[in-house]
Amino acid sequence: QSALTQPASVSGSPGQSITISCTGTSRDIGGYDYVSWYQQHPGKAPKLLIHDVSDRPSGVSWRFSGSKSDNTASLTISGLQAEDEADYYCSSYTSSATWVFGGGTKLSVL
Amino acid sequence: EVQLLESGGDLVHPGGSLRLSCGASGFTFNNYGVSWVRQAPGKGLEWVSAISGSGGSMYFADSVRGRFTISRDNSNNMVYLQMNSLRAEDTALYYCARGTDAMDYWGQGTLVTVSS
Numbered sequence: 001q002s003a004l005t006q007p008a009s010v011s012g013s014p015g016q017s018i019t020i021s022c023t024g025t026s027r028d029i030g031g032y033d034y035v036s037w038y039q040q041h042p043g044k045a046p047k048l049l050i051h052d053v054s055d056r057p058s059g060v061s062w063r064f065s066g067s068k069s070d071n072t073a074s075l076t077i078s079g080l081q082a083e084d085e086a087d088y089y090c091s092s093y094t095s096s097a098t099w100v101f102g103g104g105t106k107l108s109v110l
Numbered sequence: 111e112v113q114l115l116e117s118g119g120d121l122v123h124p125g126g127s128l129r130l131s132c133g134a135s136g137f138t139f140n141n142y143g144v145s146w147v148r149q150a151p152g153k154g155l156e157w158v159s160a161i162s163g164s165g166g167s168m169y170f171a172d173s174v175r176g177r178f179t180i181s182r183d184n185s186n187n188m189v190y191l192q193m194n195s196l197r198a199e200d201t202a203l204y205y206c207a208r209g210t211d212a213m214d215y216w217g218q219g220t221l222v223t224v225s226s
Contacts, residue, residue: 051212
């Protein structure tokens with residue numbers, strides 16, 4: 001159950017687009033379309049942004065989108081806003097009937 | 111309104127036990143699995159355990175299998191995480207969340223500290 005691999009940090013300017021990658025294996029991301037993304041602001045509980053690779057829950061901004069290719073999932077945030085500054089985590093179902101998170105990515109909006 | 115509320119966190123000695131509770135409201139409880147996710151101070155999220163809506167299927171991370179058990183009481187909308195043989199590395203804020211593949215509602219967490 002090794003954690004999925006995410007970059008420790010990414011940054012962007014307001015209005016720009018950024019992409020956060022999440023790399024796993026054929027036993028997790030590559031084997032199932034059960035990839036989710038979460039946003040966590042300091043001191044707050046995580047918030048679901050994307051589920052089933054690319055589906056957005058009701059109420060989540062269109063600026064957040066997800067995709068997957070082979071063993072890597074990606075979260076793209078378009079039109080960066082100051083309020084997007086937070087930690088982002090990916091998650092996937094695994095062949096061991098467990099779930100695994102990525103190590104998290106800190107997004108800085110410059 | 112969907113709400114989840116964790117309780118039961120405390121300071122416990124290594125080797126000790128603790129039972130966390132997660133109370134839910136605002137949705138048809140037995141239609142949803144429930145997950146426990148923890149976050150050590152200053153660290154990332156770690157999936158711990160999950161239970162299906164009926165309670166018939168239970169899942170555990172390798173790091174807690176054999177030490178933790180999970181159960182639910184659908185008549186009272188409660189999920190429990192029984193934690194035995196606690197270790198220093200179990201120190202974390204423990205969240206319960208609705209769902210498994212997509213954890214769409216989360217509680218605010220309950221703090222477990224394992225220290226002598």
